[in-house]
Amino acid sequence: MKQYSENDNLTLIWQYLLNRLSEDLRQNVEDRLMTDKIFAEQLRMAEGELCDEYAAGRLQGADRESFERLFLVQPELRRQVEFAQALHRYVLSKSAAQVGAGRRESSWRALVGCIRAQSFGFRAALAAACMAIVLGGGWLLLEVNRLQDSLDSLRALQAQASKDQLDLVRELGAEKNRRLQAEQELAYLKAKETPQNRTGVPANFLAVVLQSGLVRDAGSTPQIMLPADKDGVRFELALENDSFPRYEAVLEMPEGAQVFKQSGLSSQKTSRGPAVFVQLSREILKPQDYILRLTGIAADGSRQRAGTYYFRIASK
Amino acid sequence: MTKDRTLTQSNFDALLVWLDPDRDLAAAKYEDIRAQLIRMFVYRGSLFAEELADETINRVAGKISELAGSYAGEPALYFCGVARNVYRESLKAAQAPPMPVRTADPPGVPEDPPAEYLCLEKCMESLPPESRKVILDYYEITAGEQIEGRKKLARALGIAPNALRIRAHRIRARLFACVSRCIEGKAGRRK
16 A cells, blocks of 8 residues: 655645545545544544644635535534534634733743752852842843833733724624625615515515424425525524524424525514514525424623524425 | 435444444543534535435444445545435425625624623633733734734744644633633524
């Protein structure tokens, strides 16, 4: 069997994980995965590192697309991605909060330890040199202190800037969600004003009301026939309890693969009671069974399941 | 999968003997082969990796009486060959290709702290201080200076760069296991 270097392996594994290998090479990797424990371990390492690269925003273009096609679809790999994202955020926040004081203190301790380890003669000479510095170079010490203070201020400013940047990105995300919500509301209100559309649904969307918790079986799953002239479906997800300021909807296939996610939703009052509206375009909806999971997000960020809605898109 | 080959106890016993005459070693090899088959199907993008792995094992077990007398190579490679056939058949049987994931959130934009993050904070606290420092230092190094920065960190720890990579991977794997347990615990309490 061919001997591979560490770098050969790494390149091969990344190409394998990004689906860039010919079938022959892919089979070669699979054979080694089955028979070589060290190689299998290297593959797991590369899997984590690839997730780290993605979480840090360092995967771009075709690599990013290949990665998302595999890692965001496979539930087990998706958990790895979510973990890498959390780790990336954690390290960012720690870096931002870190100030120079802790590091300076540990450097000082190391210096004292080093001096103590020296001979008496060396320590005496060092003491004399220190005296000379204190007496003759007091101004130098003051200057060093002044520079050190400036450096600390700069570090603190940099840490604050990183934190501000993180807050800004977070705020931007929230703002985008709010804008998305506002756009949906606007589309909804515009459609409501249109005389020919008395249902309150955007003209090209089919309105469907779903109740949570209906058992999924052939008899009771709501079947939706999507007419050719409709752009998609606007689901009204009836709420049993409207106790959250925000909701998140996730569309899944029966085996758990996630197809669509929308955060920052809020409930609305309808003649049937409170409901959350989710609009899905027809290109997302293929003829098959789906599950829409609604999660309530409390003001403190805690999450709780708010409803599970089953439906089937019927084939023509 | 449409083909359903049930695994009988006698076939399973014969399969274990074929893998290794020592029952304990055979059981370990069986678990290992099954786990790697699942990964192989996952990397090929199958959404039914476990089912396909079990189908592969059932097919090999169904032929065990012929194999035990005639096949001389590494058993894991035989499983691998059968797995590829099972995978090809699963593609033909699939009605539609897997759909791409669509998400309304732009990638990389943080929302409220997700459960993973809250669990990670707890799990970081449970790490020994030196492991926590290694993982933070390892990941703190920015993209532009990754190679040199990690070499420098390895030197400071008195180990080779590859040993640092392995150490970071093991701490990361430990954190991942801790976070997974924490999330499962939270989900269990919610039910």
